[in-house]
Amino acid sequence: MDYSKLEYFTSQPRMQRFLAAVGNSKTKAQRLYKINLRVSQAFYPILNLFEIFLRNSINNQISSHFANPNWVISEKHGFMSDNSLTPSQFYLKNSITKAERTIRRKGGTISSGKVIAEQSFGFWTSLFEPHHYRLIGGAVIHCFSNKPNSINRSHISQKLNRxxxxxxxxxxxxxxxxxxxxxxxxxxxxxxxxxxxxLKWIDMDLATYVEQFDALDSKITQFNNV
Incomplete structure (x- = not known):
């Protein structure tokens, strides 16, 4: 596909940044666009597995904290409704309610597993924010049992948000x-x-497993041919 058609279907503003970065060479801009996509593609298994492993680690820790594997449903009327969360507009509670509506609309039966699967990555990372963290006794920090002692909630939260x-x-x-x-x-x-x-802070074996899918460096080296 020639550059003009790519620009037409992706939009001129989107392609302009690529074009400017390579001295207005349309050939190089198209190559860079492809490389960017391939590098993004290489991230999918890494990010996907990290999200799954983090989500399930958090779920296990909070389930243990409340001694309730169905906490994600029952705590909608528990800590997620605490008055201290008014400034955040009860983000967690609303996320659960939205998930339940989605499940019902699809004709499904509400279960903890289905509600958990509907939650965004932001739902899980927000549990490391101070206003949520204190309400669950800091349970989620225990997901990272291998972390250095100097790493605290704030460090974890900053990394997760990045x-x-x-x-x-x-x-x-x-x-x-x-x-x-x-x-x-x-x-x-x-x-x-x-x-x-x-991943290593959660479990070394998780990092070893995900490394099998890390093709990032090989994709980035393609930039040398632009």
């Missing part, structure tokens, strides 16, 4: 190959490294 923001860029087809207007994959590599660091 990963979440990057994940959203990948999932919404936003470019991940720039620092400002300069082509630079260092930010993407840093996120990959943070994901693996956090």
């Amino acid at each position: 990963i979440r923001e990057f994940r959203n860029r990948v999932y919404h087809n936003e470019p991940i190959c720039f620092t400002g207007n300069i082509v630079d994959f260092d930010g993407a590599k840093h996120i990959r490294d943070e994901v693996f660091e956090m």
Whole structure:
């Protein structure tokens, strides 16, 4: 497909950033666009597995904290309704209610497993925010049993939010190959490294497993041919 057609169907503003980064060469801009997509594609298994492993680790810790495997439903009227959460507009509670509506609309029966599966990555990372964290006794920090002693809730929350923001860029087809207007994959590599660091803090075997799907470096090296 020639550049003009690619630009027409992706939009001129989207392609302009790629074009400017390679000296207005349409051939190089199209190549860079492809490489950006391939690098984004390489992140899918890494981000997907990290989200699954984190979600289930959090679920296990909170289930243990409340001695209730169905906490995600029952706590809608428990800590998720605490008056201290008024400023956040009861984000967790509303997320559960929305999930239940979605499940019913699809003709399903409400269960903890289905409600958990409907939750966004942001639902899980928000449990490390102070206003939620204190209401569950900091239970979620125990997901990271291998973390250094110097790493606290704030460090974990910051890392998770960086990963979440990057994940959203990948999932919404936003470019991940720039620092400002300069082509630079260092930010993407840093996120990959943070994901693996956090996986090791949960369980070393998880990091080893996910490494099987890490093709990021081989995709990035294609930039040398632009």
